Each structure stands twice: as structure tokens, then as C-alpha cells.
Amino acid sequence: MTRSIRGSRRAAVLLPGIAAAAALLLSGCGAGQISETANKVPSIQGVNLQAGDGKYGVRSVLVAYPGVEGYRAGDDAVLNALFYNDSEQPVTVTVTSPDAREVVLTTVRAATSPSPTGSPSPTGSPSPEGSPSPDGSPSPSPTESPESQPARIEIPPLSYVQLNTEGDRVLQLVGLNAAVLAGENITLNFDFGGGDQITSPAPVAVPLTPAPAPSPIVERHTGFEDEGGH
Numbered sequence: 001m002t003r004s005i006r007g008s009r010r011a012a013v014l015l016p017g018i019a020a021a022a023a024l025l026l027s028g029c030g031a032g033q034i035s036e037t038a039n040k041v042p043s044i045q046g047v048n049l050q051a052g053d054g055k056y057g058v059r060s061v062l063v064a065y066p067g068v069e070g071y072r073a074g075d076d077a078v079l080n081a082l083f084y085n086d087s088e089q090p091v092t093v094t095v096t097s098p099d100a101r102e103v104v105l106t107t108v109r110a111a112t113s114p115s116p117t118g119s120p121s122p123t124g125s126p127s128p129e130g131s132p133s134p135d136g137s138p139s140p141s142p143t144e145s146p147e148s149q150p151a152r153i154e155i156p157p158l159s160y161v162q163l164n165t166e167g168d169r170v171l172q173l174v175g176l177n178a179a180v181l182a183g184e185n186i187t188l189n190f191d192f193g194g195g196d197q198i199t200s201p202a203p204v205a206v207p208l209t210p211a212p213a214p215s216p217i218v219e220r221h222t223g224f225e226d227e228g229g230h
Contacts, residue, residue, distance in 0.1 A: 045205055046080070052196040055087045056155075063173070063186055064165060065205040070181035077180075079103070079171040079188070079202070080164040085155035094191045095151040101175030103151040103188075108168050148172070182206045 046062035064078040071077055077100075085091050095103045151171055155161050163171050173186065180186060185201035 045203060047200060047202060049190065049198045049200050051190070051192050051198045052087070052194075055085070056091060056093070056192045056196060057084050057086075058082065058093075058190050058198065059084065061188065061200070061202045063180075063202055063204040065207060066180065066182060068182075070179060071176050071204070073176060073178050075176050077173040077176060077186070077204075078165055079173055081171060082160060082162045083153055083155050084160040085157060088157050090154060090156055091192055092152055092154045093193075095153070095171060096189045096191070097173055097187060098189075099177050099180075099186045100173040101177070104148040104172050104174055105151045105153065105163075106146050106148045106170050106172050108146050108170075180204055 046060035048057065048059045049061065050057040059082040060080065062080045064080065066075075066077065079095075081095075083093055097103050153161055153163070163169055176186075182204050183206050184204050186204065187199065188202045189197060189199045191197040
């Protein structure tokens with residue numbers, strides 16, 4: 001009977017200790033996972049901006065990467081941006097910049113393509129691609145003709161408009177006032193009307209991979225120079 005009582009007392013003492021150690025171990029593991037997740041920052045370039053108490057905004061505002069030499073004064077640059085409208089009315093945003101001569105919205109449109117029946121195009125030239133024109137020279141093939149206008153973007157209600165280098169419409173900063181390197185900023189202004197506007201610096205994109213190292217300089221000596229002792 002005495003051994004039984006001692007055994008039960010020993011078990012009663014050990015069990016709370018084991019439970020406390022397990023709780024500490026679990027809490028330590030959980031704390032480490034939360035801390036690691038909280039410290040992670042998404043590797044997405046660009047800035048996110050809001051106006052009109054969150055009804056309007058611009059996301060992922062980023063000036064295209066200029067190359068290792070950067071932009072020179074007078075160069076043009078492409079601006080990537082995603083405009084959104086969370087209101088129930090359409091809105092038009094106007095984009096300007098004090099760091100460029102103007103900001104334009106460029107639309108790339110295909111030139112009038114030839115008619116498959118061979119009928120003359122609106123300019124009077126035959127329609128089949130490569131067919132001779134009235135003077136005997138081949139007619140030019142269809143090309144893309146960019147059209148630029150002031151940067152005013154209409155956003156439908158509860159919708160968005162994305163403009164980047166992969167679409168048929170791009171925002172361009174025309175005639176930069178000064179040289180700009182990758183990683184520096186260009187100031188932009190987004191006016192949604194009604195007093196809702198945002199002025200903010202936008203970063204110039206940096207390369208996602210480091211530039212390759214320069215090739216080593218190798219000095220070469222001809223056999224004639226070696227034989228002559230030079």
C-alpha cells in the first residue's frame with residue numbers, strides 16, 4: 001500500500017512538469033513561425049496610392065527600367081500603373097509630372113490592312129500585301145502607327161485599367177528634365193477631379209538580376225614583337 005501511494009505521488013508531480021515543457025516547446029515553435037512570416041516583404045517594385053477616401057487609387061506605379069546607363073535628360077520613359085475605381089460612377093484621371101515636359105497616353109494601332117479581295121485601300125494602292133502599286137513598286141506591308149494624346153484615362157465604375165509595356169496602350173513621360181538612374185524617383189501627379197488628387201514620387205525600376213561582370217582585359221603579344229625584343 002505504501003509503494004502505491006508513493007508511485008501515485010511521483011506521477012502527479014511528473015505529469016504537470018511534462019505538460020508545461022510541452023506547452024513551452026509548442027509556443028516557441030509557433031512564435032518562430034509567426035515572426036518569420038511577419039518579417040517577409042513581397043519583392044514587388046512600385047508604390048500604391050489612394051485618393052477620395054479609398055474610392056480611387058493607383059497601384060504598382062513604376063517607371064520602366066532604363067538600363068545600366070539610366071535615362072538622360074530629354075529621354076522618354078514608360079510608366080507602368082494600375083488605376084482602379086471603387087465608386088459607382090466613372091472617373092477620369094489625368095496624369096502629369098513636374099519632372100517631364102509632358103505625360104501622354106500612347107495607343108498603338110495597326111495601319112489599314114489590305115482587303116483580301118484585292119480592292120484598293122483608302123489610299124488607292126492595291127490591297128494584297130506585296131502587290132505592285134500603280135507605279136510598279138511593291139506596296140508596303142501593314143505597320144503599327146502610334147497615336148499619342150494627353151494622359152487622361154477613363155475608369156469605368158467598380159473597375160480598373162491597367163497600363164504597361166505589354167498592352168496596346170502605354171503611359172509615357174516625354175522629355176525628362178534631368179538624368180535619372182535606376183532606383184531614383186520621378187514625381188507624378190494623379191488628378192481624379194473634384195479635388196481628389198495624389199502627388200507622389202514613383203521609383204525607377206531596378207534590374208531583377210545583377211548586371212554581368214565585365215570581361216577581363218587580356219593582353220596579347222604577337223610573335224613578331226617577342227622575336228624583336230619589344
